[in-house]
Amino acid sequence: MKIIYFSWLKEILGTSSENIKNIENLIKWLSAKSIKHKKVFLKSKNIRCAINHQIVNKNSKIKNKDEIAFFPPFTGG
Amino acid sequence: MIKVQKQKINISEQNKKLLMKKIGAAVNFIGIARPTNNSGKIKYIEIEHYPKMTETKIKEIEIFATKKWKLDKCIIIHRYGKIKPGENIVYVGTATQHRNNAFKACEFIIDYLKVKAPFWKIEKQNNKKIYVKSIKKDENKIKINY
Secondary structure, eight states: OEEEOOHHHHHHHTOSEEEOOBHHHHHHHHHTTOHHHHHHHHHOSOOEEEETTEEEOTTOBOOTTOOEEEEOOOOOO | OEEEESSOOOHHHHHHHHOOTTOSEEEEEEEEOOSEETTEEOSEEEEEEOTTHHHHHHHHHHHHHHHHTTOSEEEEEEEOEEEOTTSEEEEEEEEESSHHHHHHHHHHHHHHHHHHSOEEEEEEOSSOEEEOOOOHHHHHTOOOOO
């Protein structure tokens, strides 16, 4: 996924674009959103991730229309 | 047959479905909500799940178990939503020619449901809400990759 910035957004952010290629990039990007996000994504050890309902690891690539889910280990049964 | 549902599971109805003429053994497992845990009395539990992924994962478990243990019938039903102590949470039924396969398949299914299907439990006590943590022992039981 590529995010492009124009005009003053580009100037304030100091970048014209950001690439979110994989889950690791996405976690870093989400962690910068708020303190709560940071707490969840960077400090929690047990976060699992699925892309389109399949469990994946942090290196897994993301495509534009993917559905991405984050969750703790399962506790059903 | 797999099902993810909110309402209570009708156990006798499911048991009847298992008892087909050609089988030699039928085994079932019923998971029940406990009234207490280590930190006190449980008012009710709340089970959340991830629709679509849940059904996909349970179906994978059903297909694998049916093939491996030559099941004539396999029923997996898991509830979600608010569940009071004493109510059923999950039903696994296996029917096949020999008891060994029926037992093994039933145990495999419930073990794998616990760690492969996207369900999350919350225990509601009087003033507390506890997110149930996964148990390492359950995860270590998982030996087969399918």
